[in-house]
Amino acid sequence: MSSAIQSNVVHSGRVARVVIHVVLLIAALFYLLPLFVMLINSVKPLSQILDGNMMSLPHVWTLKPWSEAWSTAQIGVEPTGLRPYFLNSIEMVVPAVAISTMMGALNGYVLTKWRFRGDTFLFGMMLFSCFIPFQIVLIPMARVLGILGIAGTVPGLILVHTVYGLGFTTLYFRNYYAAFPTELVRAAQIDGAGFFRIFWRILLPLSGPIIVVAVIWQFTNIWNDFLFGSSFAGQGSQPMTVALNNLVQSSTGSKPYNIHFAGAIIAALPTLIVYIVSGRYFVRGLMAGSVKG
Amino acid sequence: MGFLDISNVTKSYGSVEVLHRVDIAVEEGEFLVLVGPSGCGKSTLLNMIAGLEGITSGEIAIQGRAMNGVHPSRRNIAMVFQSYALYPNMTVGQNITFGLEMHGTPKPEREAAMKRVAAMLQIDQLLDRKPGQLSGGQRQRVAMGRALVRNPDVFLFDEPLSNLDAKLRVDMRTEIKKLHQSLRTTIVYVTHDQIEAMTLSTRIAVMNKGYVQQLGTPKEIYDTPANIFVATFMGSPAMNILPTRVVLRDGVPHAQVSDAAGNVQYLRFSQQNLAAWDGREILLGIRPEAITDPEGADRKSANIQMLTNLVGVTEPAGSDTFVTMTLAGCDVIGRMRADAAVLPGASFEYAINMEKAVAFDPATEERIAP
Structure with a gap:
């Protein structure tokens, strides 16, 4: 009887731990998702974004958006980049x-x-x-x-x-x-x-x-x-x-x-x-x- | 006019006066110890000498020069703090020479002074270490080195040994005394430890509640305490104080005391002037070492009084055995030779050296001068 309770305690502890980890993992994913979206969409050609799927990985990897944002993008009226x-x-x-x-x-x-x-x-x-x-x-x-x-x-x-x-x-x-x-x-x-x-x-x-x-x-x-x-x-x-x-x-x-x-x-x-x-x-x-x- | 003159100095915080009219003249080369319980104002007085606290009224002068309002660094003093106050970000060498650097001493001279002091204190091999890597005793040495290197007129020590363990404290005490004997610099030293005060000083100022209770050589303080406070504060175990009545027997004053069994016994005073107190109550002060077994009695004393009484508690301390008995309704401690045959509960013959006994006026608690 007592051993059953004990094993039960250990078991429930493990379950609790798994639950906690899963919750934490979901929370982490939830918080990291915007960063992921930002990162992958910043290295995609615009056409792929406009096609619809924000979550998909780029078909063509490009750093062009970065260089444009940095040096040629339109800020207000001037095309100076950031x-x-x-x-x-x-x-x-x-x-x-x-x-x-x-x-x-x-x-x-x-x-x-x-x-x-x-x-x-x-x-x-x-x-x-x-x-x-x-x-x-x-x-x-x-x-x-x-x-x-x-x-x-x-x-x-x-x-x-x-x-x-x-x-x-x-x-x-x-x-x-x-x-x-x-x-x-x-x-x-x-x-x-x-x-x-x-x-x-x-x-x-x-x-x-x-x-x-x-x-x-x-x-x-x-x-x-x-x-x-x-x-x-x-x-x-x-x-x-x-x-x-x-x-x-x-x-x-x-x-x-x-x-x-x-x-x-x-x-x-x-x-x-x-x-x-x-x-x-x-x-x-x-x-x-x-x-x- | 002394080397360091403290005349009529008071200190107040707002309306609270914490030091009352302190007058101490310290001669050159003297080792003055300020001793007293915490809150007696001794550290405040030291900080006032250092210039870390303002003087409310009165004057502090070093070599005849008034120090009121003079910045600490221009008083040519050095101070050793209780926490050592070593700069943690600097090496031992930098700690020692920081003061010289601040006073614009050129580097070669600083180095030479540092080497001299390091050799004197045997900390040469520590010069490149940081204070955090040192033991308590080593830190203490560095703190002293920092003070020594400046060649000050006056050294100020603020409870420098109280952070050390018991054995190291005794060693450092000896070391400080040696240092004073070789350097002959004027020292003002604050402590709450009466043994430190006794062993180190050339003169002691016993302080309590902002008053200097007594100023004198260790022997004066110990043998002829000015009042009950000084008598009980200095000495360990403390002086026995018992209420007694002065009785004239054949014209000679005696102390009338009742022993543990309630029998009245008489102890002859050495002080003939106590005859004037015939029939009145006084407080009789006897140091533990003046109550011995007959073999341990001081042979040079002209007035050993024998007293038979029951033994209360015995405490063998190795070198001596402390014996407690009941006398005049008080617990009285005596100091026997280690191998004196004293048994708890048995009757024992005590030898009391009445030459060393002190009488106090119960009303004022002041000593009745002979």
Whole structure:
């Protein structure tokens, strides 16, 4: 009797495991299906797509849609391909990520190691910026950019993204540095290191995991941003996301779906690469920030 | 005017005063230990000397130069922290020379200073390692090396041994003492461990609740504690404190105590001035080592009083045997020779060295000076 129950338990455990695996497999397939559709249709001639079957493998493999999406496709009125906009995005993302991360680190350093009256209140206010819907700030921000004379430019977008990234980067670094031993800062003070020297030589070299977290977070958000890009960018500064939208919207006649798919993948590639390269630090960094200290 | 002058220093956080009018003058080459229970303000005082905490009022001066408001790096001090505070991202060598680098010392000089210190502390072979690869004792040495390399006027130690295991702590204690004897630098050392305080210091400041309770040489502190707090804080096991009545017998003051059986016994005081306390209650302080078996009694003492009492508990510690008895309603610990024949529950003749006994005023808890 008891052995029957035992074998039954083992048996049901195995069944449960199989069920779980099947469910997970279906879920994975479900999530991977769009990527599969995008990938195979981006290497098909348009004629095969228009014939009907989106799911079939290409009869003729071709990279022509990719090269067209990159360099000759119609974006709005110009047949430039996505390339100039890709470069715009890079020009915007790299400084915006670097500046917001550095400033977040400095903020975190000051808020934990050089505390002053009202610092928690200030931090609270900065946190608040994480919860502001960006639509609210569009008009005031447009005004500010106008006053500064950088409306419709890449520096203007850098400023916008830096300002709205600060809340999160400050939060990350503040929590990370809160667990950072203050005695180290004191020792460095006695050794004669000043405010910035302590930051550069002691804190920053020990901030690897949290820098990775901040960089991934900022890179993904800024690269994928459409709202600020479409609101504040001018002709010469539109980022990738806006261009992708224009690519899809601007075609006349039969839509070149294969080019659209290729363009969409190109637009998503950088964030994908950032995740693949530093994803495991991302998880590790989040853990380090939350669990330790 | 000392080498390091702490005059009338107070510290407040908001309306809470945590240090009250501290006055300590430290001579050049002295080893001053600040000792007290946690929260007594000793670390705060050390941080104020270092310049890591502001001074609310009063003055701290090093070599006659007022240090109020002077940046830590310009006080020519070095500090060893409890957690060692080694920079984890730098090698041992870089850790040691970081201060010199910050002060703009040229590289060849830095290297030479590093080699000298590393040789002194026997950490030459560790110079290229990171702190994470070192044992506790090695980290401790590196932290001291970092302090030594600067050739400071004053060394500050903030509980440097409390993160080490018991054996290593004793070794490092000896090492610090050796270092002080060879360098003759002024040291201020914070600890909560009264044995460290006794063994290392040339002078001790016993602190409690933000007050310096007593400032003196280890011997003064140990033999003539200023009050009950100092008496019980310093020494292990702690000094026995028992309430007794002073009784004059033939004009000589005696302590009247009742033993375990309830019989009244008398112990003659050495302090004749206690005659003034005739008939009044005092607190009698006797250190455990002043209560011995007759053979273990101090032969140089002019006043050994014999007392027969029941033995409570015996605790053989190898080198000595600690014996607890009931006297004047208190548990009193005595320190016998290891092979003294004491049996629990039996009657035993104790030799009490009344020359070492201290009397306290029960109202103020201050020592009644002879």
